[in-house]
Amino acid sequence: MNTNPLDQFNGMHFKSNWANTIALWSVGSMAFSINFGVAMVSISSLLIVISALLILITKQNISTPLNYQLRPILTVGIIPLALLWMAITGLWTESSLQDASIQLMRYSRLIVIPIIFYLIRSPEQSIKVLKVWIYGQLFVIASSYLLWFNVPLQWTSNLGAAHDLTPFTSTLEQPIMNTIMFIVFWYLRDIFVKEWGRITVGVILILTVFEVFFLMQGRTGYICMLLALTLIAWKEIGSKFKILVVFLPLIIFAGIYTTSPKFEQRVNEVVNDVKNYKQGNKVSSQGTRLDFSKKSIEAIQQKPLLGYGLGSWPLAYRHVTIEMPTEMVNDERRDLVADNPHEQFLLWFVEGGVIAFIFLLGIYFSIYQDSKKLTPFAKNA
Numbered sequence: 001m002n003t004n005p006l007d008q009f010n011g012m013h014f015k016s017n018w019a020n021t022i023a024l025w026s027v028g029s030m031a032f033s034i035n036f037g038v039a040m041v042s043i044s045s046l047l048i049v050i051s052a053l054l055i056l057i058t059k060q061n062i063s064t065p066l067n068y069q070l071r072p073i074l075t076v077g078i079i080p081l082a083l084l085w086m087a088i089t090g091l092w093t094e095s096s097l098q099d100a101s102i103q104l105m106r107y108s109r110l111i112v113i114p115i116i117f118y119l120i121r122s123p124e125q126s127i128k129v130l131k132v133w134i135y136g137q138l139f140v141i142a143s144s145y146l147l148w149f150n151v152p153l154q155w156t157s158n159l160g161a162a163h164d165l166t167p168f169t170s171t172l173e174q175p176i177m178n179t180i181m182f183i184v185f186w187y188l189r190d191i192f193v194k195e196w197g198r199i200t201v202g203v204i205l206i207l208t209v210f211e212v213f214f215l216m217q218g219r220t221g222y223i224c225m226l227l228a229l230t231l232i233a234w235k236e237i238g239s240k241f242k243i244l245v246v247f248l249p250l251i252i253f254a255g256i257y258t259t260s261p262k263f264e265q266r267v268n269e270v271v272n273d274v275k276n277y278k279q280g281n282k283v284s285s286q287g288t289r290l291d292f293s294k295k296s297i298e299a300i301q302q303k304p305l306l307g308y309g310l311g312s313w314p315l316a317y318r319h320v321t322i323e324m325p326t327e328m329v330n331d332e333r334r335d336l337v338a339d340n341p342h343e344q345f346l347l348w349f350v351e352g353g354v355i356a357f358i359f360l361l362g363i364y365f366s367i368y369q370d371s372k373k374l375t376p377f378a379k380n381a
Contacts, residue, residue: 093309103311175221
């Protein structure tokens, strides 16, 4: 049985003209550069915007129109509305104009998503973009393995690459992105099996899981991969044995904890950080984040409806923290310069109130709803 996900889209190809060429190249540049840091992503975002404007100005028809019911209407609609609300909160923000403007630009990165949907509307083109992204991810993973084998690399940009085996971004971003690649690659595997063979595809999947659990140090990445493996198992295992999947995270966790020194060390650090936080010591990775979350919730309680305004999380944090005794120790004074809570839901809630929080939930819900229109392999991913 032929399981190529593209087979059902025969005839739905882009017209061969310059417009769809620059659309593919601009979005492809984003797919590749997302593996290599904020600067390259920003340049790619600019290329995407310029490409869309050029196509709009010249009124080029870049593809055969898709059925209206297949379009991601909810996602394309809610992102501009969410950004509009965050811009409106600038009317009562407690931050400076400069800080508010910088934060608005950060939020506005989301607008690239509906623009990509405008530029890439063919399943054939989508697969090409995903392939570019996967090739970039495989290069990153291969670089991590080379670093693991103490091979000096000239192309790394992370100053701590030799230590944490993360060549370009950080120990937070790379394992999460590798996990997302693993999920997409798993559901695209029939395409790659035809190109590379079943053994090569299987080896790539295994090496990706091993890399996240044994080479990387990102604890969020550990959680993401545990969830990914569990949810894939839930999809693949028959209904008779689904109840066993509930125990899979515990089994994997126990197995990795006893075999991966890095995994064990990072988990133990969480336990120690939380214990120290309970004893009043906030100077740790988890302690700082717990403090950010606690202070964010306190700030939300004071202005739950409209929030403190665009770019004002640092001021809200200082506002609720300054109520501490004046004899604060130096470490606590240092924490007052925090600029974000490292958690998007809290950030949106503090700055834009419950309305912004609902909008952020709405974005994720819209993506989920629109995904139901996709082919089974894409929907599952």
